[in-house]
Amino acid sequence: MTLPHAILPPGRRQTAAPPIFLSPGVPMTLIPLRLLLFAGLMWMALAVSPGAAFAQDAASVAPIISEFSGKKSFDETEATVRKLAATGDPAVAVALNALAAGELFYRADGSVVIARGKADPAEILDPYTGAPLGTAPVADLEKVRVKNSIRVVVADALGTLTLGSPDPERRRAAAMNLFTSATPEQVGVLDAAIAKEEVLAVKLRLEQARAAAVIKSDRPVAEKLAAIDLIAARGDRQSLVVLGEIRSAEASELTAAATAAAEAIEQNITLWGYAQNVWYGLSLGSVLLLAAIGLAITFGVMGVINMAHGEMVMLGAYTTFVVQEAIRTHAPGLFDWSLPIALPLAFAVSALVGLIMERFLIRFLYGRPLETLLATYGVSLILQQGIRTIFGPTNREVGNPSWMSGAFDVGLMSVTWNRAWIIVFSAVIFFALLAALNRTAMGLQMRAVTQNRKMASAMGIRTPWVDAMTFALGSGIAGIAGVALSQIDNVSPDLGQGYIIDSFMVVVFGGVGNLWGTLVGAMSLGIVNKLLEPYAGAVLGKIVVLVLIILFIQKRPRGLFAQKGRFVEA
Incomplete structure (x- = not known):
């Protein structure tokens, strides 16, 4: 196969290359190069297709969702919610919303499903995709127990999942909500969100939420001190809430740094x-x-x-x-x-x-x-x-x-339109x-x-x-x-x-x-x-x-x- 001279570098002409055999007696030069290139691109597309990614995500999330099965304590249910949030997979919102609404059930075989309505048999749905799974007798379904504190954790988890929203304002709002409720398990999710965030204002809020999560983790002292400095730079009342846990702990280098940061924040709040x-x-x-x-x-x-x-x-x-x-x-x-x-x-x-x-x-x-x-x-x-x-x-x-409604912030000061x-x-x-x-x-x-x-x-x-x-x-x-x-x-x-x-x-x-x-x-x-x-x-x-x-x-x-x-x- 000879390529047109127009696509060769100037001053060079194509020379014949020795044939490469795919199998005995079949030289590669007999196979159109464009066809090979097309086949390679198709293979790559299939390898990274949404279906493949979906299968991998479903396989990794399904065991976590199955942890809702059985007579779990509220603490165990809350831990499972946090694990789902830590995956960063937006699809887990289906199961979390069903849990908050009291529509998440488990069956005798250990499978977890969503059941809606009061009909018997009940219509059941897949807890990951929301796809219909048919029906099941109500007597075979046991509701996953929830209470208000778990609903609060679910709301925080759903906020974490919106970190991948295409809307920058929604991502910023999610990061703001995470600041006071961030957990050590969410550090990885926040790291991934920070790495791909391009809007500087949103990235700053994500870094602050990560700092709040780091403070609660068992990470090195040096990393926690850097997190305290970042929170101190934020300088609002929510920062005082986050630092309060460290200030109430036993005297240490972290306690001293948190106390100094809190005093600086209080002065900043007074000035504002x-x-x-x-x-x-x-x-x-x-x-x-x-x-x-x-x-x-x-x-x-x-x-x-x-x-x-x-x-x-x-x-x-x-x-x-x-x-x-x-x-x-x-x-x-x-x-x-x-x-x-x-x-x-x-x-x-x-x-x-x-x-x-x-x-x-x-x-x-x-x-x-x-x-x-x-x-x-x-x-x-x-x-x-x-x-x-x-x-x-x-x-x-x-x-x-509309042009006189709402407000905007200048530092810690709220200005109404x-x-x-x-x-x-x-x-x-x-x-x-x-x-x-x-x-x-x-x-x-x-x-x-x-x-x-x-x-x-x-x-x-x-x-x-x-x-x-x-x-x-x-x-x-x-x-x-x-x-x-x-x-x-x-x-x-x-x-x-x-x-x-x-x-x-x-x-x-x-x-x-x-x-x-x-x-x-x-x-x-x-x-x-x-x-x-x-x-x-x-x-x-x-x-x-x-x-x-x-x-x-x-x-x-x-x-x-x-x-x-x-x-x-x-």
Whole structure:
């Protein structure tokens, strides 16, 4: 057989080779080379085919499954479950699931089967493949006894088997679950999983689970010390649980290393705890900023103490509820767009109510703060009762769109998407409002009225119109705040009452009418509140903050950033 010259190396030509005989008188050159190559590949494929591998796995697993046969103790059953998990064969999940469900039985001949249903004779299945084996009289079947502790071990075993899942997230979750329940028998399975793992994040979790298994094994001290270092690098509360067994043992080199690692982990947890509280404080501060920023505008420009401001927030939240109900009924596919749709509507509803309040009530009470306070408080009660009459007194469900659901971890800190988006949303509203006040004609007129109302009026600015538009703007922003608050708080007629006092504290602390002061005040109060809560509790923490603000105002009556204008000069 002569090969084409095209597939030979350059400059070389094929020469005749001496014939090789397969049998006397039959030279190999008479057999097509391609046919031999094809036959060799087919033989290799058959040798490693799933059927061959399946036969080998079934042969090795069958004796372990047969150990369930007979009147075994619970400890023996648990040991058999761990042996099955140590094989790493995903097919053993059939027997383990049947065991947990109380469907695993053994017969007089020692064979183990799965039996389902209450019919007699019962349908029986193979415990490895799940294939039907026919039927058997119920009297010939004896159930393998289980209890809750064995079901827990089965769940851990099934978690081990998912280490071979094609989904990286499932493999990572399995490794996470194994960390506190890993046994010495699983070291081999974890070694095999680590060797073939390509995703670094999953590989790290597998190595940590292996370290937890090594600590419980009889491996050399040096390997256990390396495992302790790896667990210490993880640094979470589960690591303390794993190290606890060594710390409680007799004094040794391992005990000292585990104690030192545990102390370092506790310090790490404490630091991350502070970071978590700061995050909670920032999210609370963003909520307070949304609730207070509209109040800062109306109070700063008009000097009106609006006790119905919280109800503007509540109207925005109920607008969101109405929008979501309409979408659920008529266009469920648009649910993820419910908040963008609700934002302009909530602004319009609250702004309209605010405009009506200013035109028909507040404008007759300028310069009379006590009467204004009482009148707006009466409006707040009317609005609350109106909402109770229309929607009822109970909480209403406002759902989270998919992009605001769930959470992610930053170190040992959990960050929820809804609060993360609220922080971003607060920043966008803040800077948009700042630009509007400094870059638009309406904003310049509002600032002019704030600094000197009489001079602004003399320059041709219609101050009553500015007052009305300012009150509508502040109320509309409160409505937007209600859209955000509906994602983290109960939507009820009392929603706004929980934020009105805090909003006034933010405005007074930051400086009346100053947006930057409102921002600093909201974030400061939010963080201080959350840092005090673990030590003083939520209620006492708020009291402490209130006392601190009163003491601060004694020194700086105008707040952090004093606003220059007619109220300062008055």
